[in-house]
Amino acid sequence: MLQVSTSPAPPKWGNLSAQRGNLTDLEIQCLVCGRYHLTQDHWKYQADMPQEPAALIDDLIKMRYYKPEVIAVANAISQAELRTALFIKMAGQNNPKREGLVKDLIRLAGGLDAAFSAAFGPQVGRFFNDAQDTLGSFTRRRFLQNVVIGAALVTLANCTQPPEKKQPAQKKKDEPPQELGRLEKKNLKIAFLPITCASPIIMSKPLGFYEKYGLNVELKKYTGWSVVRDAVIAGELDASHMLAPMPIAMSLGLGSAAFPVKLASIENNNGQGIAVAKKYLGKIKGPANFKGMTIGIPYDYSNHNLLLRYYLATGGVDPDKDVKLVVLPLLDAISKMKSEQIDAFILPDNFTQRVVWEGIGFIHLLTKELWPGHPCCAFTASQAWIDEHPNTFRALNKAIIDGTTYANQPENRQQIAEAIAPREYLNQPLEVLEAVMTGQFEDGQGNTRNEPDRIYFDPYPWKSFATWISTQLMRWKYMTLEQLDKNDEGQEIFLTDLARELAIELGEDAPIEVSRVEKLKFDTLNPNSPVVYVGQQRETYGM
Numbered sequence: 001m002l003q004v005s006t007s008p009a010p011p012k013w014g015n016l017s018a019q020r021g022n023l024t025d026l027e028i029q030c031l032v033c034g035r036y037h038l039t040q041d042h043w044k045y046q047a048d049m050p051q052e053p054a055a056l057i058d059d060l061i062k063m064r065y066y067k068p069e070v071i072a073v074a075n076a077i078s079q080a081e082l083r084t085a086l087f088i089k090m091a092g093q094n095n096p097k098r099e100g101l102v103k104d105l106i107r108l109a110g111g112l113d114a115a116f117s118a119a120f121g122p123q124v125g126r127f128f129n130d131a132q133d134t135l136g137s138f139t140r141r142r143f144l145q146n147v148v149i150g151a152a153l154v155t156l157a158n159c160t161q162p163p164e165k166k167q168p169a170q171k172k173k174d175e176p177p178q179e180l181g182r183l184e185k186k187n188l189k190i191a192f193l194p195i196t197c198a199s200p201i202i203m204s205k206p207l208g209f210y211e212k213y214g215l216n217v218e219l220k221k222y223t224g225w226s227v228v229r230d231a232v233i234a235g236e237l238d239a240s241h242m243l244a245p246m247p248i249a250m251s252l253g254l255g256s257a258a259f260p261v262k263l264a265s266i267e268n269n270n271g272q273g274i275a276v277a278k279k280y281l282g283k284i285k286g287p288a289n290f291k292g293m294t295i296g297i298p299y300d301y302s303n304h305n306l307l308l309r310y311y312l313a314t315g316g317v318d319p320d321k322d323v324k325l326v327v328l329p330l331l332d333a334i335s336k337m338k339s340e341q342i343d344a345f346i347l348p349d350n351f352t353q354r355v356v357w358e359g360i361g362f363i364h365l366l367t368k369e370l371w372p373g374h375p376c377c378a379f380t381a382s383q384a385w386i387d388e389h390p391n392t393f394r395a396l397n398k399a400i401i402d403g404t405t406y407a408n409q410p411e412n413r414q415q416i417a418e419a420i421a422p423r424e425y426l427n428q429p430l431e432v433l434e435a436v437m438t439g440q441f442e443d444g445q446g447n448t449r450n451e452p453d454r455i456y457f458d459p460y461p462w463k464s465f466a467t468w469i470s471t472q473l474m475r476w477k478y479m480t481l482e483q484l485d486k487n488d489e490g491q492e493i494f495l496t497d498l499a500r501e502l503a504i505e506l507g508e509d510a511p512i513e514v515s516r517v518e519k520l521k522f523d524t525l526n527p528n529s530p531v532v533y534v535g536q537q538r539e540t541y542g543m
Contacts, residue, residue, distance in 0.1 A: 184389040187216045188396065191228045191240040193330060194221060194426045195348035196436050197268045197377035198241045200457060202426070203419045204403035213399040215392075221424070224329050225299040232382060233259050238389075239381040239396060241267065245469045247380050247493050249301035252483050254473070260383035263461055263494045264397045265404065267377040270368035271436070271455030272304060273352035274311075276344040277337055277361045281445065284364055287315025296328040296336065296345030304346045306472040307370050313541045314522050319476070337361055348376070349436040349455060350428050355444065357432050362444030366454060371520045373458075375465045397495075398502045401459045405508055408457040413437040459503065461494040464515040464527040471530045475537060 188210075192198040202219060204210050210217040220237070222228045229250060231237050247261040248254075276284055283289060290312060297305045309319040319325060328336060333351050336342045338360050345351070346367070355361035367374060379400045386393045407416055417433040420426050426433065435441035439454035473479040496514045503510040518525040523540075525533050 183214055183392045183395055185238070185392045186214060187218070188238040188392070189218050189220055189236070191220050191222050191231060191237050193223070193225070193228070193241060194428075195330065195377075196350045196420070196426070196433065196455060197271055197348050199416055199420055199437075200267050200400055200404040200407050200459075201241050201379060203407065203416050204399055206419045207403070207406070207415075209399045209403040209406070210396075212402070213395040215396060215399060219425075223331055225302070229256060232261065232380075233257070238385060239379065239393075242378055242380045243299060243302045243304075244375040244378045244465060245301045245303060245306070245473065246299075247378070248466060248469060248473070249478075251493055252479060254478055254483075255301060261380050261493070262383055262386060263378045263380050263466075264393075265379045265401050265459040265495075265499050266375045266461050266465075267379055267400075267404065267457070267459075269373050269375055269456050269458050270366065270453060271349050271376055272307070272346060272367040273349050274308070274344060274346045274364040274367075275337075275352040275355045275361050276364050277340065277342075278359070278444070280343065281362055287312045287317055290315070290344065291317050291322045293343040294324045294326060294341070296333055296342045296347065297325055298330060298347055299327060300478070301473075303367075303374060303376055303469065306469065306476070307367050307374070308346045309476055310472065310520070310522075311370055313537070313543050316541070318543055334358060334360070350426060350432055353432050353435050353441060354428070356442055357429060366451065368451075368453060369521060371468075371518070372453075375461070378461065394498075394502070397498065398506070401499065401502050401508075402506055404457045404459040405503070405506065410438075410452065459499055460510060461496050461499055462511075462514070462516055463494050463496055464518050464525065466494045467515065467527040467530050468518055468520075468525050471525070471534045475534045475543075481531065 190201060192201050205217055205219055222231070225243060225246065228237075228240055228242065229246065232240050232250075233256065242261075242263075244263065244266070247263045250256060250259050250261045252258060280289075295308065297308060299305065305325070308325075312319045312323065317323060326342065328342070328345070330347065330351065333342075333345050333347055334354055337345065337355060338358070344361075344364070349366070352363050352366075356363060367376075379397065381393055381396075406412055414434065414437070417430060417437045421428055421430050421433055436455055439449075439451040441449055441451075441454070443449055470479070474481060474483075500510040500512075515527040517527070523533070523537065
């Protein structure tokens with residue numbers, strides 16, 4: 001447990017009794033807390049630990065190894081399905097040896113829930129007595145063991161604070177939260193496209209979320225996704241707004257040289273639609289009616305393209321033969337529909353709503369009708385940049401998740417619409433953005449609709465999102481089966497565990513699971529069987 005400058009290697013945790021005779025009154029560095037103090041302190045605590053849970057907790061409070069509020073936190077954690085991975089990170093303090101110790105203790109207890117429930121459960125006294133009365137000696141021993149382990153885990157988590165109560169230093173106004181560590185870089189350049197999907201990235205500047213985490217962000221507006229991709233590869237950006245499939249495509253070398261990119265958090269869910277020129281009003285009843293049309297998409301590696309193909313195929317329309325799909329710059333979409341260069345497009349909802357506002361078209365459907373809760377855009381950074389700026393990346397991702405969570409509250413949508421409307425951002429009429437953000441809108445077919453989830457903002461990057469994207473890239477021959485296996489459905493590209501960790505640090509609920517069954521309009525994806533899913537689609541629709 002001790003690390004002395006003259007010692008070739010620190011003693012191991014498992015040989016406590018053998019080391020007691022070597023303890024001195026010197027202040028040496030403790031591997032439990034990393035501080036310098038009289039090291040008998042920890043040994044005395046371990047040696048004299050009572051076996052009765054109530055006495056144990058009372059002793060720990062008297063010894064001031066943790067404060068009463070820490071017990072309250074532990075109690076709350078045990079009631080809320082403990083996030084083991086997060087606790088290991090917190091208690092480990094980025095020290096591999098500490099993390100190993102925490103993992104070993106959790107494993108010995110049979111899980112974090114077991115340890116905390118024994119030591120800090122609200123009915124701990126009664127539970128202990130019941131255990132004595134009704135259970136065998138092995139179970140009672142296991143219970144007592146878990147009481148001790150639970151207390152030890154909380155002590156480890158709290159060990160970085162000295163027992164003496166000290167006044168915290170006054171934090172400077174522009175200083176980031178302490179847990180983020182030293183920021184390697186504070187002045188950042190982040191790309192965005194002028195669409196409602198980028199709301200969290202954009203509004204985090206005028207509403208102060210970047211500043212809150214000690215960051216000075218310059219938002220750089222781009223007109224097309226291929227330009228963003230090239231700027232990221234060239235190292236001109238620190239992070240970027242991207243379409244959810246882009247990190248998969250870039251990492252696998254689809255459409256460009258392979259360049260590892262990570263998807264850190266989701267920017268928006270739903271928020272897209274298929275808009276059709278006014279001359280087709282009353283003539284479009286389903287996917288089969290699009291045969292022969294010219295349809296705009298924003299990018300090959302987009303959920304817009306994949307969802308459109310998914311939809312058309314269900315009506316017997318081959319997207320590679322029966323329609324003409326054209327990649328168009330977003331800002332050209334309205335003018336191209338006005339001039340009849342395109343018949344329809346699938347784009348973010350500020351453009352689908354704009355055709356209604358302009359009186360040139362109507363909304364055929366919202367993409368949430370095809371896949372409720374689907375991802376569209378994401379916050380991303382290259383692997384090389386993350387490796388070079390780990391603390392900055394963590395701070396930036398936390399700011400984005402914080403802003404995304406704020407954007408998801410309906411009462412904030414009006415404020416956000418006003419924040420992203422100006423020329424330097426979306427440059428869109430406020431009433432168009434309000435229609436998208438609130439979900440109260442005219443569809444151009446004579447209907448007034450109220451769809452509160454027309455767009456929403458859940459930052460959690462489910463790995464099943466990546467699975468569906470990968471299956472469709474393979475279905476439409478953008479990637480091979482070999483590349484699908486190599487990608488492993490985004491297991492490495494989608495940083496789901498980190499997003500959960502940061503969300504919990506922000507006090508938000510986050511799922512424990514990394515994948516889920518995705519229910520679409522025409523089928524259901526089991527994320528454990530992606531190849532089977534593609535085979536069923538091809539068998540059902542012939543493509």
